[in-house]
Amino acid sequence: MTAVTGALRPTSTAVADGDRLAAVAAPVRDPLWFVSRQLQTQGFLADDGGSPVAVSVAVTTAPLALDGRPLTGPVAPAVEAEPAVPRDRVDTATRVRWATELFRRVADAGVPAATVAALRSGLAGASPLRTVLAGSSVAPVAGLLPDPVALWTTWSAAVGADGSTGTLPALPGSGSSRAAIEPVVRAWVAWLSPRLGPVGGSRAPARWSGRGVGYAFGLTAGQVSLSAPDHDGGTVEWHTFDRSAATTAPAAAAPVTVRPSPVRYAGMPERGFWTMEDGAVDLGALATQDPARALLVAFANGYANDWFVVPVDLPDGLSAVASLQVTDTFGTVTTVAAAAALDGPHARFRLWELTAPPTANDAAVGARLLLPAAAPPLEGPAREDVLLGRDEMANLGWLVELTTTDEDGAPVDRYRRWLTLRTDDAATGATRPGPTAGGAAATRYYRLGTTLADFWYPLRAQQDGSLGLATVPAGATDVTDLGVVGSLVPHAAGTAVDDDAIPRTGARVMRVDRVAYTAAGRRVWSARRRAPGTGEASSGLRFDTVGEGRPTQNVVQNPGLTVADRTAGTRALVGAGRAAAAVVGWEVVGAKGGRATSVVEPATRTRDGWQLHVTASVARSGVAQRLAESVPAGAELSAWVYVLRGQVGLVGGRSVAGRPAAQSSGTGRWEHLTARASGAVGQVALVAEGGGAEFLVDRLTVRLDAQRPAG
Known part of the structure; x- marks a missing residue:
């Protein structure tokens, strides 16, 4: 025999909420009736417990x-707070805010507007602020302001990180208002010091x-x-x-x-039940309850005694x-x-x-x-958003950078950027068919594999059980990620993620700005937040496909000079050797007894972008770039140059001292130099020929033979 236990609970037959409330309210008009009911139910009897x-x-x-x-x-x-941003990694938008803060403080100190403008112009001339990427939205503002990091470096060396010692250097444009401006500058130096970290931090x-x-x-x-x-x-x-x-x-x-x-x-x-109640009782609040409140009500009504x-x-x-x-x-x-x-x-x-x-x-x-x-912090939009996923079919993990920031601080939708810049149909591996010049069908070529989107980075299993960031070989992507690489997962040798940190559902990691108001005041910080992913990841790579011939990837880093060096100014080299140029990835090369300089300027051949202004005093001096991987003979070399004086040669090979593959034919116009490399190309250069030269460089390209698809 099975014993059945339970509780008897009445079930109301009321349909409307008003009827239910009237049933549980039990309204009466005679308070003495309550007393009699309590006597009948022995409500006034005491037990032995206190x-x-x-x-x-x-x-x-x-x-x-x-x-x-x-x-x-x-x-x-x-x-959670991130450390102070390293001085060499401050984006342009942040520099604009810091520089604006300086002149806001100067204006608030009662300095005349004309003097503030003269001070801004004088400091901008001594330490100009340049955007890094061509077409940056902050370029018009940056051109009017000085670089605050350069100013802080100079001023803090003179007056200390707290601005309380030493003598402040000259303030161009301050005029007779220097006495009013100097304490503001010292306070600004102290304000900026905790916001700047060490170089390379x-x-x-x-x-x-x-x-x-x-x-x-x-x-x-x-x-x-x-x-x-x-x-x-x-x-x-x-x-x-x-x-x-x-x-x-x-x-x-x-x-x-x-x-x-x-x-x-x-x-x-x-x-x-037979106790008189006052007006604080609110039965209407219990008409509809979420599960948590219903549990509280059931517990309090049943066990409050x-x-x-x-x-x-x-x-x-x-x-x-x-x-x-x-x-x-x-x-x-x-x-x-x-x-x-x-x-x-x-x-x-x-x-x-x-x-x-x-x-x-x-x-x-x-x-x-x-x-x-x-109080719960307020959170801004994600400044960086990445996905970590598993690809079981490829036996890989993937780091997918959905949103990053560029060198100027603007958010970048990496997927939309890739759709705009790609040259190959990477999703399917097929190319758009079309007739040749003579009307015949296009020649079909075998391809080992399709290209990889530039914001997908493979994570390969390692011996210690972790997933290490793998190197993508040259030519595997047809879009460069230069200038837009994220920082949540460092793109450095030895970067690894624990295997159990990426479940089957994946993980999403975001970098956000937060603000909270505490008893000590307002706190602002940048934090990182992890959330569940969207499932397994698949890069869409396809192998062993047949399609038309296509232009191969340009293997030159920063080919269109789209990423400048913010603090470069004029980069010069005296004598033989190499030095960094005014744009990322390029070098100034010089010959014995000569001098070569490079300056980054707004492009004149196209509507936006940068160009490199090169001056070489002797032959074999100019600018060059080492390639990440050597390119075999037959590679296509090309460059856009504008020769102001002298003659320029395009050199490709294992050194810049070789014979030029192509030479300029005149001055005063843009000229497209093209040639085929006769041997392996490890570096490529644009140098003066026969003597000194002055010229502009807009774009450099090194591709494999266009009639032999990559792979």
Whole structure:
């Protein structure tokens, strides 16, 4: 025979909400009728138990510390904030804001507007601010301002990082207002110092784990260690931490005596059905409830007689009840032990309670963690957004950079950029058919594989079980990522991600700006946040395809001079050797006894972009670029040059001292130099021939034989 247990619950036959409320309200007009009903139901009879009237409670609290220093504010900014941006990696938009802040302060100091304009012009002439990418949206503003990083470098060397010592250098354009401007400049130097990091420094927070793709940090509270080995960048709560055991508890504070009150919620009806209620009861609020509130209502209505609230004020930290004594209406004093202590080391999980690995003696049993209070931070749009996914068919992982920022600080939708710049139908491997010049069908070519989108980076399994960032061979992509590479996952040798950090669903990592208002004031920081991915990833690569011939990838880095050197100015080289040019990826080459210079200028052959202005005093001097991989004989070399004086040669080979493959034929016009390389090409150069020369370079191209598709 099977025993059936349960509870009898009435079912209302009311249909409308108004009928249901009238049924549970039980309105009456005679208060004495309530008294008689309580007598009939024995509501006035006392039992043998007393009701709690006073509770004496003593609490132990251990303050929180981070890296040995007391934690005085919210945890998130202290843990998640990125370090100061390295001085050599400040984008142009940030430089514009910093420079604007300087002149705003000068204007607020009462300096005449004409003097502010003269100061801005004078400083911009001495330390010009240039955009890095051609066509940047901040270019018109940048051209009117000085480079704040260059100004800070000069001024901080003279007056110190806090601006309080030494003598400030000359301020061009300040005139008679120097006395009013100098304290503003010193204060600006002190304001900017904590915002600049060392050259070559890391952008990752100190507690960010690149391999685990998450934050790993810990707090201490007395003898207890609170560890958060895998924080995803969301809200920091008590359940973020795991704690260790403690051998001794902190000294308990003096006991306080408080009056307990039954468990109630706002609008709760009286516990006895035949009890008169006041207007604070709100039955309408219970008509529709979400599951969490319904659970609270069911618990309070069913068990409020057995539960009491004992209010205790607690500071931030790890707190536990050291002693709890209850005095009832009969004067009996009862000592109540913690439920966690009664259950022993194998206690089950309890809400709001941190548990430790089972130990025989744990002085922190029943501890509650109270973190410093702070309003939820406001979060801006993602400045960088990447996906980490698995490709089980290819036995690879993929780093997919959806959104990054360019060198000038503008957001870049990498997918749309790739769609705009690609030359091959990488999604299908097919090329658009078309007749040849004579009307015959186009020649078909075998291709080993299609190209890879420039924002997809492979992660290959390594011997230690991690996924390492692999190198994409030359020609594997038909779009360059120069100037738009992300920083969430460093593109450096040895970069690896733990295998378990990328589940089957993938992971999405974003870099966002946050602001929070705390008791100490406003806090602004850049944080990283991890979220679930979108499933497995597939690059769409296809192999062993047949299609038409197509132009192969240009293997020159920065071929159109689209990425300049912001702080280059004029780059010069005296004598034989090599030096960095005014654009990324290029070099100035010089011959013995000569001088060569390079200056980046706005393009004149096209509507936007840059061009390189080269001056060479002797033959065999000019500009050159080393190729990442040597190109075999038959490669197509081409360059756009505008010769102002002299003659220019296009040289391709293993050195720049070889015979030119093509030479300019005149001056005063743009000329397209083209040639086929007779041997292997490891570097390519544009140099003066026969003597000195002055010329402009707009674009350089090195391609494999266009009639032999890559692969």
